[in-house]
Amino acid sequence: MVKFIHAADLHLDSPFKSRSKMPNNILEILMTSTYKSVTRMVDFAIKENVDFLLIAGDVFDQANRSLKSEIFLKKEFNRLKEKGIFVYMIHGNHDPISTGFKTTWPDNVSVFKENVETYEMLSSKGERIYLHGFSYLLDESYENKLDEYPTNTDNRGIHIGMLHGTYAKTKFDAKRYTEFNLEALNNKLYHYWALGHIHVRSQLSDLPQIHYSGNIQGRHKNEAGEKGFLLVEGDDVSLSANFVPVQEVIFENLELDTDSLRKETLYQQIVEFKQSLREQSKYIINLQLNYDGEDEISQGDYIELLELLQEDEVNITQFVWIDNINVSYNNEEQIALLKDIKTSYSDNEELFRNAVNTMYMDPNINRYLPPIGEVSPGELLKMGEDRLKMLMRK
Template identity: 65%
Template structure:
């Protein structure tokens, strides 16, 4: 028998994306959230007496890594060492080996090199476990090293593959590093594959178990829902896994139907919604107000509601911070026109790029724009649709 934790994509010190100015108390929680999530994971490792933990890439965020994050991880690894727990770590595209780690890890930590390596450990129950993996040497590794993973030809022991990469059929991720398909993984005859890089938790196969654990703490609304790690246990016949949430706060997007746009009614409806959500923990959300009626609301009244909602959360420990509040009309006026516009532009990346490039070619505008690679086409089109709806109501 063996028991271990599969985690990935800690991204310590990675910046968080926000559309609003947060109170200092909420901002402090946000900035410490990943550290607290990692601490909870280590607490579980010690309490559950696991044999080892796996971190399948991106412990750090290379552009923002600090001495604080390195010392923090060293102390967490030392906690594991005192409990007799090992750690097996690979580096991903956000913390490649070329970046270097100046802090030395304790001797219970094994870091895989740039070439595929294999290590054996013996579990507390005397089970031989073989772990296979490699670290990214550069931050843009497209080189596929799966052919270098050894095929399991043994009749005993548990074999685990560790990989930071992109499933070929995955809908997530534009940085499709080390792309793979299931056939290649299955050919290795391993008992478990611990994957990293995609931040949404996903099971690709049941036999053998092939999992993305997802990241340990969301950083923006696209990294939504509960976050944590997988607790895995079993033997060379079958390994089972269960998800353990450890997030400090949850990013989410919600639609809320409203019956009236009178500012008092609007405020009270949102307060009641927040009360229901508060029972599920801290949240940072985008809230879409869905209204099917003829009533309107002035910019001044809408702004007053927004500011009052923010003030309500300023000093609350169990906060529901509305980072972005949007109003969506569902009247039938001009729906056909909007649908035509969406159909024309949503799937046409060339048309979108042509329009965006025109802005970046204008020297009067480009200095005020975000880097072109950071533009989210879907998000921009969504905002445009909402602005158009508002204009149609006037």
């Protein structure tokens, strides 16, 4: 039996661009979120007494790589060393080995070089493990070295491939480094492939097990949902991978149904919605309101509502920050028609007088109407709008 962690795309020191307008309490938590996620992962590795930890590239964020991040990671690796847990790490396009600091890691850490290498180790249960991989030398080069990975031909031990690259059929938006197809991986006859580069957790195959673990902490709305690593357990016959969340902040795209666009009502609904999330985690949310009605929210009310909801999160540790609100009108076509009618005809005095005269000339109608001099254009338009709305519902 073997037990190990598959992680990738830590992106320590990720800058969280465009977040400078957030309150300091939220910005500070964001800037340390990747560090806290790594610490949680190391805590879990120690608690579960795993055999080793795999990091499949982009450990650092090259443009923002700092001495602080390297010292931090060195301390975390030393914590693992004290418990006899090994680390195997490859570098990706964001942290190629040709740039940055030349860190000396603890001797429990093995870093793959630019050519494909194989490391051999024994698990705590005596299972022989073979780990194959390579690190990127340059950030912009197309380093497809799959042909250099050795094929498992002797059927002994557990073979694991580490690769930072792009699945040829991926639907996710990412630069295409070391593009591969499943046939190329399957041909190596490995038991597990630990993939990095795509920041969305996904399983490409169950025999053999081929996984992207996703990144360890989301950084924007396109990296939504829980983030973490995979805990892999089993033997040369069967391996299973289970997701373990360790993110500090969850980016999420959520929806809320509403039957009113009055700012006071909306504010109360969204406050209650935030409270239902607050106990679970810290959130940064893009909120879509699904509105079933004929009204519209004004730009002024929208800005006031959003600002008030954001002000509520200042100095709140367990924050639920509403980053943006989008209103989806279920009756969008009807609203557009009414708006067009108002824009086109509400200021047309001649059209108004013709309509009034037509009504008062009809003996079946005029007896129910007030004196013609008392008819208000606004009241008439309101009556017409109500009638249109009633007809649209049929």
